[in-house]
Amino acid sequence: MNTQQHLNQFSHYLKYRRYSPNTIKTYTDALGVFFHYHSNKVPEQLGIAEIIEFNIGYILRKHLSASYQNQVINAIKLFYRNRFNRNMDLNNIQRPRREQRLPNVLSKQEIKSILEAPTNLKHRAMLSLIYACGLRRSELLNLSLSDVLSDRNVLFIRQSKGKKDRVIPISNKIIEMLRTYYKAYKPKVWLFEGQNAGERYSERSLQLVLKQALKKAGNSKPVSLHWLRHSYATHLLESGTDLRYIQELLGHNSSKTTEIYTHVTTKSLQQIRSPFDEL
Numbered sequence: 001m002n003t004q005q006h007l008n009q010f011s012h013y014l015k016y017r018r019y020s021p022n023t024i025k026t027y028t029d030a031l032g033v034f035f036h037y038h039s040n041k042v043p044e045q046l047g048i049a050e051i052i053e054f055n056i057g058y059i060l061r062k063h064l065s066a067s068y069q070n071q072v073i074n075a076i077k078l079f080y081r082n083r084f085n086r087n088m089d090l091n092n093i094q095r096p097r098r099e100q101r102l103p104n105v106l107s108k109q110e111i112k113s114i115l116e117a118p119t120n121l122k123h124r125a126m127l128s129l130i131y132a133c134g135l136r137r138s139e140l141l142n143l144s145l146s147d148v149l150s151d152r153n154v155l156f157i158r159q160s161k162g163k164k165d166r167v168i169p170i171s172n173k174i175i176e177m178l179r180t181y182y183k184a185y186k187p188k189v190w191l192f193e194g195q196n197a198g199e200r201y202s203e204r205s206l207q208l209v210l211k212q213a214l215k216k217a218g219n220s221k222p223v224s225l226h227w228l229r230h231s232y233a234t235h236l237l238e239s240g241t242d243l244r245y246i247q248e249l250l251g252h253n254s255s256k257t258t259e260i261y262t263h264v265t266t267k268s269l270q271q272i273r274s275p276f277d278e279l
Helices: 003-016 021-037 048-060 066-083 108-116 121-133 137-141 172-185 203-217 225-238 243-250 255-263
Strands: 154-157 166-169
Touching (some): 003 021, 021 048, 048 066, 108 121, 108 203, 108 225, 121 172, 137 203, 203 225, 225 243
């Protein structure tokens, strides 16, 4: 069996195990790079020595990110356990220290400017819903019409990250916006559809919507869609919402993931007086 056949079989295994499309692509792409680096050998011949060589000669030499390095190691471990029933002991391979990065947060005024920038009703509704409910990009695009439970003022998120369902409260203001949008566009299956009826709106198109909104709002920051989710969580915390509720709303498994927002909220920081002011 050649390398591509191994990758195809591994991809089928990941699909069978219900891994997300993004994870499947990330793992198979990472393995493809690893196998290409050692193209003089077949996968069955590769071991710890080749992984260390790849780590030094490819990842570190190219100054690739720590997250990519971890993805490659995770993909290799899973591949060899599935394909060859080999438990690769990678404990001796030095993994990068987890980077402690704070989430990027926008002010409420910046959010308002971005959300009001699009003249297209669909574009404004998509960006508004991401911020109003703290959604991930995939969660927005996977929403069906039946997921908006307007009679209960909640949004139903199905099988998101970690294969979890959750419900998120939505205000009358966002419900009215969605009703106006529905009357104008009349989507058939997905809440937000592409050019063709029944076709899910694409990730690339959504990225372009944000890019255009930023340009029109005069915001030159490298804002991503995830910044809207980070801002939602931080603004909730600043308004006094309990951290445990924010954890549920965001769909975090661990409270430690949610606690990172305590480091970027300005409400408590603004109450601290610098000793400079007392000179």
